[in-house]
Structure formats: C-alpha cells, structure tokens
Amino acid sequence: MEFTFRAVGIIRSCFKEKFGIPRQPGLVPDARATLELLPPYNCAEALRGLENFSHLWLLFVFHACPDNRERTTVRPPRLGGNQRLGVFATRGTHRPNPIGMSAVELAGIEQVNGQWLLDLKGADLLDGTPIIDIKPYLPYADSLPDARGGFADSAPPPSLRVEFSEAALACCRELEADRPGLQTLIVQILRYDPRPAYRKNQESARIYGLRLFDRDVRWQAGDGWARVIEIVPAKAL
Amino acid sequence: MEFTFRAVGIIRSCFKEKFGIPRQPGLVPDARATLELLPPYNCAEALRGLENFSHLWLLFVFHACPDNRERTTVRPPRLGGNQRLGVFATRGTHRPNPIGMSAVELAGIEQVNGQWLLDLKGADLLDGTPIIDIKPYLPYADSLPDARGGFADSAPPPSLRVEFSEAALACCRELEADRPGLQTLIVQILRYDPRPAYRKNQESARIYGLRLFDRDVRWQAGDGWARVIEIVPAKAL
Numbered sequence: 001m002e003f004t005f006r007a008v009g010i011i012r013s014c015f016k017e018k019f020g021i022p023r024q025p026g027l028v029p030d031a032r033a034t035l036e037l038l039p040p041y042n043c044a045e046a047l048r049g050l051e052n053f054s055h056l057w058l059l060f061v062f063h064a065c066p067d068n069r070e071r072t073t074v075r076p077p078r079l080g081g082n083q084r085l086g087v088f089a090t091r092g093t094h095r096p097n098p099i100g101m102s103a104v105e106l107a108g109i110e111q112v113n114g115q116w117l118l119d120l121k122g123a124d125l126l127d128g129t130p131i132i133d134i135k136p137y138l139p140y141a142d143s144l145p146d147a148r149g150g151f152a153d154s155a156p157p158p159s160l161r162v163e164f165s166e167a168a169l170a171c172c173r174e175l176e177a178d179r180p181g182l183q184t185l186i187v188q189i190l191r192y193d194p195r196p197a198y199r200k201n202q203e204s205a206r207i208y209g210l211r212l213f214d215r216d217v218r219w220q221a222g223d224g225w226a227r228v229i230e231i232v233p234a235k236a237l
Numbered sequence: 238m239e240f241t242f243r244a245v246g247i248i249r250s251c252f253k254e255k256f257g258i259p260r261q262p263g264l265v266p267d268a269r270a271t272l273e274l275l276p277p278y279n280c281a282e283a284l285r286g287l288e289n290f291s292h293l294w295l296l297f298v299f300h301a302c303p304d305n306r307e308r309t310t311v312r313p314p315r316l317g318g319n320q321r322l323g324v325f326a327t328r329g330t331h332r333p334n335p336i337g338m339s340a341v342e343l344a345g346i347e348q349v350n351g352q353w354l355l356d357l358k359g360a361d362l363l364d365g366t367p368i369i370d371i372k373p374y375l376p377y378a379d380s381l382p383d384a385r386g387g388f389a390d391s392a393p394p395p396s397l398r399v400e401f402s403e404a405a406l407a408c409c410r411e412l413e414a415d416r417p418g419l420q421t422l423i424v425q426i427l428r429y430d431p432r433p434a435y436r437k438n439q440e441s442a443r444i445y446g447l448r449l450f451d452r453d454v455r456w457q458a459g460d461g462w463a464r465v466i467e468i469v470p471a472k473a474l
Contacts, residue, residue: 001244001367003298005334008325024378038238041325041333046309049326052387056325059296059336061240072283088245088278088293088371089286096278097242097369099296101338103381130238132334134325140392141261143382144340147374150289155377 007130009037009118011060014185016127016234018064020194020210023077024091025102026122027155028188030181032107033123035131037116047109047116055137056106056118061130062098069096078152081197089150103137158191160226168217168228175231179213186210186217190226244367246274246355248297251422253364253471255301257431257447260314261328262339263359264392265425267418269344270360272368274353284346284353292374293343293355298367299335306333315389318434326387340374395428397463405454405465412468416450423447423454427463 013033015021022028035058037046050056073084074092087095108119118134164172164183172183193200195208204222207229211217216234220227250270252258259265272295274283287293310321311329324332345356355371401409401420409420430437432445441459444466448454453471457464 002241003243003367003369004239004241005336006240007238008333024375026378040307041309043309044323045321046323046325048310049322049387052385053326054383054385055381057338059334059338070277072278072280073285084282085286086283088283089290089373091372091375095370096245099242099370101294101296101372103379130240132240133332133336135328135338136326136387136389137381137384138261138328138389139382139384139386140389141263142340143380143384144292144374145376145380145382146291147376147380148289148291149376150286150373152373152375152377 005132007038007061007132008041008134009035009131011035011123011125011127011129011131013123013125013127013129014212015125016211016213018126020189020212021126022124022189022192023156025104025124027124027192028185029122030185030188031121031123033104033120033125035118035120035134037118042114042116044111044116047118050106050136051109053106053136055103056120057135057137057142058102058104058125058131059133059135060100060102060125061132062093062095062100063128063130064126065093065098067098068094076151077197078156085151099132103142156192159193159224160191160221161224162187162190162226162228164228165230167230171231175215182212186212186228190219190228193221193226195221242369244275244298244369245278245371246272246368248272248360248362248364248366248368250360250362250364250366251449252362253448253450255363257426257449258363259361259426259429260393262341262361264361264429265422266359267422267425268358268360270341270357270362272355272357272371274355279353281348281353284355287343287373288346290343290373292340293357294370294372294374294379295339295341295362295368296370296372297337297339297362298369299330299332299337300365300367301363302330302335304335305331313388314434315393322388336369340379393429396430396461397428397458398461399424399427399463399465401465402467404467408468412452419449423449423465427456427465430458430463432458
C-alpha cells in the first residue's frame with residue numbers, strides 16, 4: 001500500500017548540515033527558520049486564519065538521510081548511542097517512512113516579492129527540508145503534559161558551559177550586524193553537546209566544525225565545556 | 238518534489254464510516270482501536286521500548302477522502318461550516334497531502350497468532366486507516382499547554398443530552414456481553430452532535446444512522462438532545 005505526497009513548502013534555515021541540529025524543536029529557541037510556500041499553496045487563502053495560532057506542526061521529509069526503510073531498530077543518542085530501541089519507540093531520523101514532525105512557534109507571516117513566508121522560531125530543521133503538511137497546534141488535543149515519556153521523559157539538560165576565544169568573540173560582534181543574536185544561538189546549540197555519544201569521552205584536541213548560515217563555527221570540547229575557537233567563512237558543501 | 242511512503246500498519250476500529258467519528262482524538266476516550274503492524278515491522282524489535290510511553294503519535298492517511306490536493310481553503314465544522322479558512326489553519330481531512338496526526342493512548346501491546354497489535358484508546362480513526370508512522374509522544378517537546386489555539390482554543394463542549402429508548406437500552410444490555418461499555422461509547426459519540434452543522438437547526442424527525450462495529454445505531458436529535466431509537470445489525474457497506 002503506497003502513497004505519493006508532494007512538498008507544499010521548503011525550509012530555509014541556519015542549519016546547513018545535520019551536525020549540530022538540535023534533537024527536538026524548542027531546545028534552541030533562537031534558531032529562526034523560514035518556510036517558503038510552493039505553488040499552488042503560495043497564496044493568502046491557504047494561510048487564512050493561521051495568524052490566530054501561536055504554534056504549528058510541521059510534517060516534513062528527512063530528505064538528507066539514507067534510505068533505511070527495512071530497519072526495525074535504531075540507537076537513540078539520548079541512550080548514549082549503544083542501546084537499540086524499536087524505530088517506533090524513537091523520534092530518530094531513520095524510519096520506515098522518513099517523515100518528521102516538529103512543533104514550532106509561528107513568529108510571523110509575510111509576503112516578499114510574491115513569496116509567502118512563515119517566520120518560525122525554535123525550528124530543528126535542515127536547510128532545504130521539504131514540508132508535506134502544516135497543521136495548527138491545538139493545545140486541547142495535542143498538549144498532554146501528563147504523558148509518560150519513556151527514555152526521554154524530560155528535556156535533555158544543557159551539559160556544556162560554552163566559552164569563546166577573543167578572536168571568535170570579535171568575529172561574532174562583527175557578524176551580529178547582519179545576524180543579530182548569533183552568539184546566543186551558538187551558545188544554545190553547543191551547550192547541548194552535539195558531538196556523537198561515542199566521541200564524548202575522547203580527548204579534547206579534536207576541532208569540530210558546525211556550519212551556521214554561511215559560516216563555519218570551529219570549536220573544541222572537553223569534560224563539561226565547549227570553546228569556540230574561530231568563526232570562518234564556510235567552504236562550499 | 239514527490240515522495241512515496243507505504244503503510245507500516247492498519248487500524249481496526251469500531252468506526253466503520255466517517256459519520257460519527259470524533260473530530261479530535263481523546264474526545265471519546267472509550268473508543269478503542271487496534272493497530273495491526275504490517276511486515277517487515279510486524280515484529281517485537283520494531284516495538285522495543287514503546288511500552289514505556291503512555292501515548293503515541295499516529296501519522297495516517299485519510300484514505301476514504303476524495304482527492305482535494307488543489308484546494309487551498311476549507312470550512313471547519315467548528316465554525317459552523319460556513320466560514321472558509323486556509324487548509325493550513327485547520328485540521329480537516331481535505332488537505333494538500335491527505336495526512337492526519339493523532340495523539341492516542343497506548344493501552345497495551347500484544348501478539349496474537351503471530352500478529353503484533355497495539356491496543357489504543359481515544360482513537361478518532363476510521364476502520365482500515367493506513368498508518369505511515371508511529372512515534373512516541375514526548376511531553377517535553379510536544380506538550381505546549383500555553384499555545385494559542387485560534388478558533389479551536391478549547392475542546393468542543395458536549396452539546397447534547399443523550400437518551401435511549403427502552404428497545405435501544407435492552408439491545409445495549411444484550412450486546413454488552415461482547416462489547417463491554419457500548420452504551421457509554423454511544424453516549425460519548427452522540428453528545429458531541431455528529432450532525433453536519435447545516436442540519437443542526439433542522440426538524441428532529443430525521444433518523445440518523447451511525448455504524449459502530451457491525452451495528453447500526455439509529456437516533457434522532459433536536460435542540461439539546463439526542464435519542465437512540467434502536468440498534469440493528471448493519472447492512473453491508
């Protein structure tokens with residue numbers, strides 16, 4: 001039994017590669033993204049009434065993940081990456097059908113040169129993600145604060161203290177003329193420690209790169225800390 | 238940009254036709270449904286760890302709805318059916334891609350004759366609905382009690398007082414040997430008034446049929462009341 005769906009919109013986001021994307025929406029509130037509507041939904045009618053909702057569900061396709069349709073178990077990062085759970089017991093990206101869902105804040109709706117745009121906050125989405133549905137968040141039906149959340153019953157606590165080198169700080173200051181809040185955004189991302197679980201106990205000499213917008217944020221990490229070394233123009237992917 | 242997905246499971250539900258299905262999950266807590274896993278996901282591995290979650294998200298296909306992909310506005314029943322909103326501002330069934338999402342309670346997991354089954358409560362799903370993904374409900378990421386819910390900011394209040402004829406009551410008693418809680422289920426469904434909005438002010442002579450399991454529940458309604466007249470074996474659909 002097969003079904004064919006098509007994109008109704010595309011995400012434009014600061015996250016240009018998978019590494020560093022927060023593992024759930026809302027963890028990095030200053031991550032802004034823009035949803036560009038595609039025809040025939042690039043019109044005021046399709047959005048009429050949406051402005052009355054503070055949050056949206058986005059259903060999207062994990063477009064940059066390899067096909068893993070036959071896989072029945074995955075290793076969630078929250079469990080350290082060494083314990084297998086059923087695909088249906090996790091929110092991981094490797095799924096029978098590569099569909100993701102995120103609740104995001106709707107910060108605004110605007111039209112620029114004929115293109116309708118939804119301005120989103122707290123998004124955990126890769127640049128270029130195809131959106132296959134947008135639904136209003138209905139608190140009376142969707143909010144179940146007493147649900148039992150299994151291995152992920154609470155938000156992951158920030159685990160790293162984030163510092164900046166003087167060079168990185170100077171670079172932030174300069175870039176913030178165009179990208180207000182860049183430093184805060186970097187702190188919000190790094191404090192959750194985006195390193196793969198199996199690397200977290202390794203030596204701190206390794207320099208990680210995290211691509212944000214058109215910049216490569218270069219950082220190191222150790223036990224309880226991350227340090228941004230420099231922020232350089234990103235090489236083409 | 239097109240994507241092809243396939244069913245990972247099928248819903249077995251008391252709701253054999255669209256009429257009478259609650260408009261959101263959870264409104265009819267006694268509506269039980271069963272999710273049958275399809276190969277290759279009909280196995281213990283795919284479900285490992287799911288038992289630790291109290292609620293699930295089901296992503297499903299509105300399989301019994303006509304194709305309305307080009308439609309950009311719909312008339313939500315909550316607004317009386319005479320006001321048009323953008324498809325993305327409603328949770329209606331007519332959508333650019335016919336995908337629905339429901340948060341349901343996971344009442345149990347069992348295996349019967351090699352078939353893995355998820356026992357669900359509060360489902361608002363038509364019998365035969367294809368499921369394309371199952372995800373655990375994560376309260377820390379999914380529960381946003383302070384979200385602003387637009388035109389559907391709170392659950393619809395039950396609007397009808399439900400009564401039974403003596404014949405209907407006797408029939409309930411008899412059927413409840415096999416279908417415990419049938420009367421409660423009927424009350425939970427009818428009190429939300431499943432009639433289309435444009436019929437709600439019409440005369441009460443009309444007899445409505447509501448197919449539940451293999452029975453046809455026949456009822457009438459007027460201003461503030463619904464009355465179950467009889468419960469008869471359903472004709473083949």
